[in-house]
Amino acid sequence: MNKRLKVRGRRFWREWAKPVLVMLLITCSIRSAIADWNDVPTGSMKPTIIEGDRVFVNKLAYDLKVPFTTWHVAEWGEPERGDIVVFFSPHDGMRLVKRVVGVPGDTIQLMGNRLFVNGEAAEYAPLAEDLVRDIPATQRGHHEFAKETVEERSHAVMVTPSLRSLNTFGPAIVPDGHYFMMGDNRDNSFDSRFYGPVAREKIVGRATAVALSFDRQHHFKPRWHRFFEGLE
Secondary structure (H helix, E strand, O other): OHHHHHHHHHHHHHHHHHHHHHHHHHHHHHHHHOEEEEEOOOOOOOOOOOOOEEEEEEOOOOEEEOOOOOOEEEEOOOOOOOOEEEEEOOOOOOEEEEEEEEOOOOEEEEEOOEEEEOOEEOEEEOOOHHHHOOOOHHHHOOOEEEEEEEOOEEEEEEEOOOOOOOOOEEEEEOOOOEEEEEOOEOOOOOOHHHHOOEEHHHEEEEEEEEEEEEEHHHOOEEOHHHOOEEOO
16 A cells, blocks of 8 residues: 555656646746736826736846846846836835836935936926826826926826925935836835935846736726836
């Protein structure tokens, strides 16, 4: 009986358990070092990314890391001002999605929600209506939307005048090896204004697209028009 059980055990390991474990290891390694997704539970990046989005994270955008670690094997690029990145928060280690507004050596200042980079004010223009279509019409009146441009890189931002927020900040110089992160939802984002610049090794990768999107307020109804939508 014991011999028969051992034979069955070896067969189970060889034919089922071992292949499954290998596949799991390969899948987890790919997610750890090459590509992953990140669920977005908050509105700190609205209107660019909204609650219920699942964003695709390109972990090879800047470097190659040892799977399951933050150790860099090789680097071939650096985050640029305007990139949307995923990183581990210096505050509590949670994975966050924010936009790079300052690179090493930049001087960042915010005055009444107007961004200044190296003493130059960002340019603001009206935002196209289709970029706020997923914010309920009943809520839009509480916010102001604009297209913010810094050195020819443009993206959407929003502010909420009724909220008390840290809308004046700095000037602060971004140290070497660090990046200044901010949410596009300027009055409702916990970002580098509070916990400081983020170290380069804490950056996981670049968020390049909305892979999936589900409306949590309406029984997780799919937002089909947001599926595979690129991020800017």
